Amino acid sequence: MPIETEVSTVGGVLSEAxxxxxxxxxxxxxxxxxxxxxxxxxxxxxxxxxxLLTLHRAKGEAxxxxxxxxxxxxxxxxxLLYGVGxxxxxxxxxxxATLARRGRGxxxxxxxVPDGDLAAFVEGALxxxxxxxxxxxxxxxxxATLAVLTEAGQTEAGREANAAAIERGTAVARAAALARxxxxxxxxxxxxxxxxxxxxxxxxxxxxTARVRGEKELAEGGFGGLIAVGAGSPRxxxxxxxxxxxxxxxxxxxxxxxxxxxxxGGLSLKPNDNMKTMKTDMAGGGVVIAVMSALRSLGVNVRVxxxxxxAENMPSGSSMRPGDVITHFGGTTSEVLNTDAEGRLVLAxxxxxxxxxxxxxxxxxxxxxxxxAKVALGLRTGALFANDDALAGALETAGETAxxxxxxxxxxxxxxxxxxxxVADVANIERRGFGGGAIMAALFLREFVGERTWAHLDVAGPxxxxxxxxxxxxxxxxxxxxxxxxxxxxx
Numbered sequence: 001m002p003i004e005t006e007v008s009t010v011g012g013v014l015s016e017a018x019x020x021x022x023x024x025x026x027x028x029x030x031x032x033x034x035x036x037x038x039x040x041x042x043x044x045x046x047x048x049x050x051x052l053l054t055l056h057r058a059k060g061e062a063x064x065x066x067x068x069x070x071x072x073x074x075x076x077x078x079x080l081l082y083g084v085g086x087x088x089x090x091x092x093x094x095x096x097a098t099l100a101r102r103g104r105g106x107x108x109x110x111x112x113v114p115d116g117d118l119a120a121f122v123e124g125a126l127x128x129x130x131x132x133x134x135x136x137x138x139x140x141x142x143x144a145t146l147a148v149l150t151e152a153g154q155t156e157a158g159r160e161a162n163a164a165a166i167e168r169g170t171a172v173a174r175a176a177a178l179a180r181x182x183x184x185x186x187x188x189x190x191x192x193x194x195x196x197x198x199x200x201x202x203x204x205x206x207x208x209t210a211r212v213r214g215e216k217e218l219a220e221g222g223f224g225g226l227i228a229v230g231a232g233s234p235r236x237x238x239x240x241x242x243x244x245x246x247x248x249x250x251x252x253x254x255x256x257x258x259x260x261x262x263x264x265g266g267l268s269l270k271p272n273d274n275m276k277t278m279k280t281d282m283a284g285g286g287v288v289i290a291v292m293s294a295l296r297s298l299g300v301n302v303r304v305x306x307x308x309x310x311a312e313n314m315p316s317g318s319s320m321r322p323g324d325v326i327t328h329f330g331g332t333t334s335e336v337l338n339t340d341a342e343g344r345l346v347l348a349x350x351x352x353x354x355x356x357x358x359x360x361x362x363x364x365x366x367x368x369x370x371x372x373a374k375v376a377l378g379l380r381t382g383a384l385f386a387n388d389d390a391l392a393g394a395l396e397t398a399g400e401t402a403x404x405x406x407x408x409x410x411x412x413x414x415x416x417x418x419x420x421x422x423v424a425d426v427a428n429i430e431r432r433g434f435g436g437g438a439i440m441a442a443l444f445l446r447e448f449v450g451e452r453t454w455a456h457l458d459v460a461g462p463x464x465x466x467x468x469x470x471x472x473x474x475x476x477x478x479x480x481x482x483x484x485x486x487x488x489x490x491x
Contacts, residue, residue: 005129007146009162015041018110019073027080027111030060062091089120096124097471103143113148122169127471132184175294176478182286183476187262187279191235192310199240206293213239224327225345230311232319237311242292249303254360256350258343258367259285259310266339280476283463284367287480309346325424335424348448355450366457366480372437374461384408385442386455398487
């Protein structure tokens, strides 16, 4: 659902800005220390800011906030002293999220923000404001307006720089929110054709070109993985292709997203509890659509093609069966040993198509692919596999910059024997008891990228959250959208 909070920039001093805006809340940043800031608003209090910080044992850590009333222009407002740590991008992202949550149910907040990465602060505030609910709205509506003041913003050039940073942070946050929306939509509504229709609408709104291959065209084109995975559902698969081609772009990047709109496990049926989050099994595809939607507004100077392999994995008399052999796009065959390892089967078609038909310089796929990655790295870090050290390093750096951390795992050559098949080129799960499920899935995908420079992001852990934490909200997180946008900005 669209983010309702808006961020703007104002000049002057904090108390005057709060009065002129009719703010409900005014916020003062506190760096690690604690050392009370030299805030002019302190003169309106019957005690010092040092005394207030000492009372609450506040340390200025990012995410911290203490409150007291203050009278401005005859009105009593809430004054927040909020921690910004060392004012690093990560600190400011967390601080912005804290203010947005404290502002729920309020109309306007005027906040001083330390000079630094204002875009990161905006991202944190807007993403923490994100809500997704069908039916009665939340009891407390998101903060409507967040007006920010910085020292640099007291000059005309500074105000222009602030406005640009707010615009950039807003664009990135809205992309991540779009990825969350797509993944949070219930699967009763969200089949492959629904996802394709939304992608086409978004493409029209954001200056992209779109092509959608339906079931007949997929079958005729040899996309055997998509056809097999979608065979058990009355809602047939789709391959969505979005293109962004700025004039003069010298490089071509292909992004591939897993678009399993619901994963029951197929005939290798999941337990009921494991199905409850499977509306988000197309989170990788949602991330690709979201990234594509923001490229023009962010001025990315790289040609980018987004491929979303969309299917619904359901059990029925027409489902693929354990023991089936699939012929993927380009002719490579795979033996299905577990129908619940379906994501790699649809990604294989898209990766092979990208290699054979699109001539990319780089291919990156993103998918909620394996529980093994979640076990290895937990719920805040994505698994990264790559066949190129420079690409791996660039993606890791982008992840740190964007607040979406990746950890590189190895493509262990000695494990390749474990996905050999007696009846096909490769098996879709390992069959020798080696373990290492995330590695095995990555080795399977590598079979379909040819000699291309390639990376695989397994976001099964950080792609979903059961609690709020900084800018993360419950449900789909949109993990990968911000890091891919940060990477493409420098690719």
